[in-house]
Amino acid sequence: MSAHVPAEEHAHPTPGTYAKIGLILFVLTALEVGLYEITYGESAGSFGHAIQPFFIPVLLLLSAIKFALVAMYYMHLKNDSKLFSGVFVFPLIIAAVVILALIALQAYHWSFARSVG
């Protein structure tokens, strides 16, 4: 064996850490659904209406946290080689740009279509 230790041999989290992350993921999902119920559910009142502008940003933030937790701890990107992170994150950035660009393009298309009647 060479002196160079493969990055994949770095220590991975323990079952206790995995369970804590699982609990956090469960709580975040419950928060997402709870937020939906407060904002749009049958019992949503004036408070629900008031927080509607914050609904999508908060939901996307919660999703991003869940995504990052799974990638860092369950997929071991936190401990593994940075090359794996790069191979995953670079296409992820392209994916995000593609989504935003297409939304912007379609928004422009529909606004243009409306303006010309």
Added chain:
Amino acid sequence: MTDHAHALETSTGLDSRKLAIWTFIGSECMFFATLISNYLVHKGKSLVGPFAHEAWKDPATGKVFEPIIEIPLVTVGTALLLFSSLFIVLALYGAQKGNRKMLIGWLGATILCGMFFVGMQVYEFTHFVHKGLTLSRNMFGASFFILTGFHGTHVTIGVIWLATMLVLALQGKLTPNRSLNLEMAALYWHFVDVVWVVIFPVVYLIR
């Protein structure tokens, strides 16, 4: 040779199979980005119902189409998929430590969660078709079935992959020095999970 650290020594010091699965996952990110984009750009563009969150009355027939989305059912499926991600890392931990009981138990639990998720999706799709939403009914139906259908297909492939790992584990062939085989399947499974982490709010919660 059975020890992958020796068998697959590379200039980067990383296992080429692991790099390959990460590259594949990277490509899958872009694949799902196109499907999510497709869903988002067609959101709210349907001319006829049924719709995701609002009831719709057909002006020609007077028939009322109820909102399609049922949050409680999908929330259960989402929770199962998240728990399955926990179970598969515990199974991998068992494989790496040579704990066969832990490996088989958690791997079996992961497969069960995956099967429940696929079952939930089959039930949901059938239910939606009965409520009048088909692939060709409107923009929502087309983009919804394409996006969630491809995800469901990925989950099904993951269940089959994990089932083969379970067979290997039961045969005693998933030893610690071969645990990379399970790690690759686990990475794919986690990816399927993180895609759902995005799809769930985008499709089911955002109005």
